[in-house]
Amino acid sequence: MIEVRELRRSFGPHRVLDGVTFRIEKGESVVIIGRSGSGKSVLLKHLIGLQQPDSGDVLIAGENLRGLSERELIRVRRRFGMLFQGAALFDSLTVAENVAFAFRRDGSLTERVIAERVAEMLEMVDLPGIEDKKPSELSGGMRKRVGLARAIIYRPEIVLYDEPTTGLDPIVADSIDQLILRVRDRIQTTTVVVTHDMRSARRIGQRILMLHDKRIYAAGTPEEIFASADPVVRQFVEGVSNPKEVYF
Amino acid sequence: MTLFPNRFVEEWIEGLGRLVLLAKEAVASLLTFKIAWRDLIYQIYFVGVKSQSVVLTTGAFTGMVLATQTYLQFHKVKMDTATLAVVSVGMCSELGPVLTSLMVAGRVGAAIAAELGTMRVTEQIDALRTLATHPVDYLVVPRLLALIIALPVLTLEAVTLGIGAGHAVSTYLLGIDPVWSWYHMQHYTTTDDLIMGLTKAFIFGGIIAIVGCYKGLGCGEGAEGVGRATTEAVVYASIGILITNFFLTLALARLLNVL
Ligand SMILES: Nc1ncnc2c1ncn2[C@@H]1O[C@H](COP(=O)(O)OP(=O)(O)OP(=O)(O)O)[C@@H](O)[C@H]1O
Ligand SMILES: [Mg+2]
Numbered sequence: 212m213i214e215v216r217e218l219r220r221s222f223g224p225h226r227v228l229d230g231v232t233f234r235i236e237k238g239e240s241v242v243i244i245g246r247s248g249s250g251k252s253v254l255l256k257h258l259i260g261l262q263q264p265d266s267g268d269v270l271i272a273g274e275n276l277r278g279l280s281e282r283e284l285i286r287v288r289r290r291f292g293m294l295f296q297g298a299a300l301f302d303s304l305t306v307a308e309n310v311a312f313a314f315r316r317d318g319s320l321t322e323r324v325i326a327e328r329v330a331e332m333l334e335m336v337d338l339p340g341i342e343d344k345k346p347s348e349l350s351g352g353m354r355k356r357v358g359l360a361r362a363i364i365y366r367p368e369i370v371l372y373d374e375p376t377t378g379l380d381p382i383v384a385d386s387i388d389q390l391i392l393r394v395r396d397r398i399q400t401t402t403v404v405v406t407h408d409m410r411s412a413r414r415i416g417q418r419i420l421m422l423h424d425k426r427i428y429a430a431g432t433p434e435e436i437f438a439s440a441d442p443v444v445r446q447f448v449e450g451v452s453n454p455k456e457v458y459f
Numbered sequence: 460m461t462l463f464p465n466r467f468v469e470e471w472i473e474g475l476g477r478l479v480l481l482a483k484e485a486v487a488s489l490l491t492f493k494i495a496w497r498d499l500i501y502q503i504y505f506v507g508v509k510s511q512s513v514v515l516t517t518g519a520f521t522g523m524v525l526a527t528q529t530y531l532q533f534h535k536v537k538m539d540t541a542t543l544a545v546v547s548v549g550m551c552s553e554l555g556p557v558l559t560s561l562m563v564a565g566r567v568g569a570a571i572a573a574e575l576g577t578m579r580v581t582e583q584i585d586a587l588r589t590l591a592t593h594p595v596d597y598l599v600v601p602r603l604l605a606l607i608i609a610l611p612v613l614t615l616e617a618v619t620l621g622i623g624a625g626h627a628v629s630t631y632l633l634g635i636d637p638v639w640s641w642y643h644m645q646h647y648t649t650t651d652d653l654i655m656g657l658t659k660a661f662i663f664g665g666i667i668a669i670v671g672c673y674k675g676l677g678c679g680e681g682a683e684g685v686g687r688a689t690t691e692a693v694v695y696a697s698i699g700i701l702i703t704n705f706f707l708t709l710a711l712a713r714l715l716n717v718l
Contacts, residue, residue: 261585281593289591299586301578313590316597361590 212237212369212401213258218267220253227253229425231267237368240395240402242416242433244409244447249422251405252296255371258403259291260284271369292367296374296405298358300346306333306357307342313365332360337386352379359387363394369401370394376408388414409448413437421447477677482669485599495601502605506567507612513562514613515620521554522546522621526628530635540639544647546625551652552659555618556610557704560663563610564696568671571602572692575675576685584676594676603668610664611657618656651715659707663700670696 213235220228227250235241245251256262257269260276269276271287279287300309310329314320320328326342333339336356346354355378363370375391376384388411395402406412412419412433419436421429421444429436429444437448529545575598578584584594622644629635674692678684 256585259589261588281588285588285591285593288589291589293586293589295582295586297582299582301583301586302581303574312592316590316592 212239212272213403214268214270215254215258216268216270218254218257218264218269220250220257220262220264226425228257228264231422231426233420233427233430235401235403237401238395238399240392240404240415240417242412242419243403243405243422244407244412244419245422246447247407250425251422252373254422255293255373255403255405258371259288259293290368292362292365292370294355294358294362294370294372294375296377298346298351298354300354300357300361302346304346305342306338306344306346306349309346309357310360310364312361328364329360332364333357335390336360337383352383355379356383356387359390363400366398367400369403372402372404372406374405374407376406376411384408384411391415409450423447478669478673481595481599481673481676482665484595485603485669485672488593488596488600489604494604495597498597498601499604502601503609505570506563506602506605507609510563510566510609510613511616513566514559514617517558517562518550518555518617518619518621519624521558521617522550522623522625523628525549525554525621526625527633530629530633539633539635541643541647542629542633542635543622543626543640543644546629547622547644547648548652550618550621550625551648551656553656553704553708555621556614556656556659556663557700559614559617560610560660560667560700561697563606563613563664564667564700565693567606568667568692568696569689571668571671572675572678573685573689575672576678576688579676579678580681580684598676599668599672602672603665606664606668607661608664610667611660614656614660618653655708655711655715658711659704662703662707666699666703667696670699 215231215233218228218231219226231254243251243254253262257264258271260269260279263277271290274287276284276287300306301312304312307326307329308315310332311325314325314328329342330339333341336359338353338356338360341349341353341357346357349357355375359372359375362372370391372391376387379387391402391404392415394400402415404412404415406415416433419429419431419433420427421436423429423443429439429441431439436444439445439448525546526542530539530542533539533542533545575584578587578598584598587594587597626637626640626644629640630637671692674688674695678688
């Protein structure tokens with residue numbers, strides 16, 4: 212469903228991705244882990260054509276995104292839903308208008324059906340009855356869940372989640388993990404999750420890719436990754452920092 | 460030595476090229492896209508209704524000062540009653556559209572650049588794109604349409620009020636005979652003057668919208684980027700209006716066979 216070949220991307224002199232290659236099959240759920248600043252968010256944005264690689268290809272269902280115009284990309288993006296790391300809610304719209312955005316643009320559903328779907332969706336992300344609030348009135352974790360609702364309400368074939376559970380309390384985080392799994396199983400979505408949360412990585416991922424040193428450093432099932440003997444992977448999984456000079 | 464100005468000119472031309480591409484994209488979208496009435500009406504409200512006080516004040520005081528200055532000169536050659544004609548022609552073809560547009564550029568152009576710029580730095584533009592919506596369709600077109608509709612109307616208001624205020628000043632303050640004054644005004648002001656003014660306003664509206672959107676959508680990172688985009692939108696829109704105005708005057712005069 213998603214294929215990335217030899218993707219390279221720099222910002223000015225600073226190279227972020229250098230030869231990233233992987234495949235994700237239809238209906239599969241893949242977790243991408245990696246240190247902060249390793250380029251996970253940048254990689255996700257390349258998958259949906261928000262950013263263009265310096266070289267290398269991204270193929271979605273066999274179609275190469277290289278050289279497509281913005282209008283053609285929009286057709287490809289109809290397959291996608293995306294949750295941004297910072298939620299990226301439209302702050303001039305209410306929560307309900309945010310969540311229903313894709314429907315409004317389509318114009319195929321009636322207002323009543325839309326309102327019902329929105330209410331149902333907000334219930335699922337554990338935020339019932341906040342339809343008329345503005346994003347600025349919400350907490351960070353609430354915004355994230357509204358962003359999640361907005362990304363999956365129209366049942367896209369592929370969903371990209373950028374740190375869906377970061378900043379949520381453990382109980383809500385768990386319910387979000389389950390929601391992601393439910394969405395995957397119920398409508399066979401291809402799921403790509405970026406996360407730092409190893410517990411949720413183990414639970415959601417059928418496969419884990421580790422981004423390190425500007426490329427895919429390790430890949431495997433959660434069992435393989437968690438049992439890996441590689442020092443870099445071990446260190447990440449166990450979450451220990453390098454002993455540095457002690458200042459305090 | 461020569462490297463710097465070359466690069467500067469290059470960047471400038473490139474920017475102008477992108478601006479034209481955005482304008483082209485917006486017009487193409489305008490012609491094919493089904494218009495989102497709700498957004499359009501909100502934008503017209505924001506551009507048109509909320510600019511009233513600024514534009515009307517500008518129009519009234521410009522008319523008044525123009526009447527006074529013209530009188531001071533014309534009185535010397537005993538042409539007092541032609542004062543209002545000068546006010547009227549000046550307001551219709553030049554001062555009305557230009558000053559109204561400059562005021563709106565300061566108010567609305569800045570607001571557009573700040574709003575779209577903030578949307579860009581908070582990834583809302585990217586979010587829009589992931590939701591299969593073209594930023595030009597959703598953000599640029601309603602603003603462009605609102606400005607090219609609202610600006611001629613605002614100009615007409617400013618012109619009307621300017622002439623009215625000029626007339627009041629001539630009559631009550633400067634003691635010019637109101638009947639002759641009004642007669643001359645009607646005699647010398649032609650429909651062409653008004654057409655010229657409104658055409659200018661229409662085009663200036665387009666300039667404000669496109670420059671504001673261009674600066675907002677291409678905004679740099681962070682709060683600093685938004686601040687810069689806002690300032691540049693106002694400066695470039697204003698300069699664009701003033702420069703275009705000259706060539707537009709020549710072109711329209713030729714078209715309307717006055718030159
Ligand atoms: N627009 C940009 N301009 C310049 N550099 C950028 C830009 N976007 C990202 N970068 C750089 O790319 C690198 C990767 O950023 P990215 O946001 O993908 O990290 P990440 O892996 O998502 O980190 P985190 O886990 O903290 O979210 C960073 O070093 C960042 O400085
Ligand atoms: Mg990130």
